[in-house]
Amino acid sequence: MKILLINGPNLQLLGYREPGIYGDDTLEAITSRLRELAAELGCELIDFQSNYEGAIVDRIGETVAEGVSGIVLNPAAYTHTSVAIRDAIAAVKIPTVEVHLSNVHAREEFRRHSFIAPVCIGVVAGFGADSYELAFRGLYSHLRKQTKNKNH
Numbered sequence: 204m205k206i207l208l209i210n211g212p213n214l215q216l217l218g219y220r221e222p223g224i225y226g227d228d229t230l231e232a233i234t235s236r237l238r239e240l241a242a243e244l245g246c247e248l249i250d251f252q253s254n255y256e257g258a259i260v261d262r263i264g265e266t267v268a269e270g271v272s273g274i275v276l277n278p279a280a281y282t283h284t285s286v287a288i289r290d291a292i293a294a295v296k297i298p299t300v301e302v303h304l305s306n307v308h309a310r311e312e313f314r315r316h317s318f319i320a321p322v323c324i325g326v327v328a329g330f331g332a333d334s335y336e337l338a339f340r341g342l343y344s345h346l347r348k349q350t351k352n353k354n355h
Contacts, residue, residue: 204245204246204247204272204346205246205269205270206241206248206273206339206343207249207262207269207271208234208237208248208250208251208275208335209250209274209276209277209278210230210250210251210277210279211252211253211276211278211280212255212279212280212281213254213279213280214230215254217229218230218232228332230252232332233332234248234250236335236336237250237275237335237336238250240340244343249269256281256285256287259281263288263291263292263294264291266297267295267297272346273297273342273345274292274297274342275300275339275342276292276299276301276302277301277302278301281319282301282303282317282318282319282320283317283318284318285319288318289318289319289321289322292319298324299319299323300324300327300339300341300342301320301323301326301327301328301338302326302328302337303328303329304328304330304331304334305331307329308328308329324341324342324345325338325342325345327341
């Protein structure tokens with residue numbers, strides 16, 4: 204089972220950028236922990252980060268040919284602006300979980316709307332770096348149930 208982790212704009216700055224909101228963990232540390240979790244669960248984790256909307260759209264489009272089973276996506280600021288990322292997720296029909304470090308619903312009004320969430324199987328937000336593990340485990344559980352249902 205391959206799971207793609209996509210991180211959007213400015214997330215390469217985690218650990219340095221507004222630690223009061225986003226925490227002290229770097230993106231590398233979060234990815235490393237997810238890689239360990241994936242190995243424990245017998246999955247392959249593929250990670251990707253870009254500050255460019257088109258690169259994220261392209262990366263989502265590549266998932267079908269690669270045999271990716273699911274996506275954990277932190278679209279960052281594109282959550283609130285990107286119809287293109289939303290449409291890419293809808294097009295590939297690969298189960299996707301939207302993830303955020305902060306509780307976006309407790310922040311500025313503009314952060315409370317997601318173009319991405321309606322095409323995702325779930326959203327995890329507000330648990331800091333743990334949000335990623337929760338999202339990964341939720342996606343993994345969903346994919347296992349999906350596989351089990353196909354085999355019956």
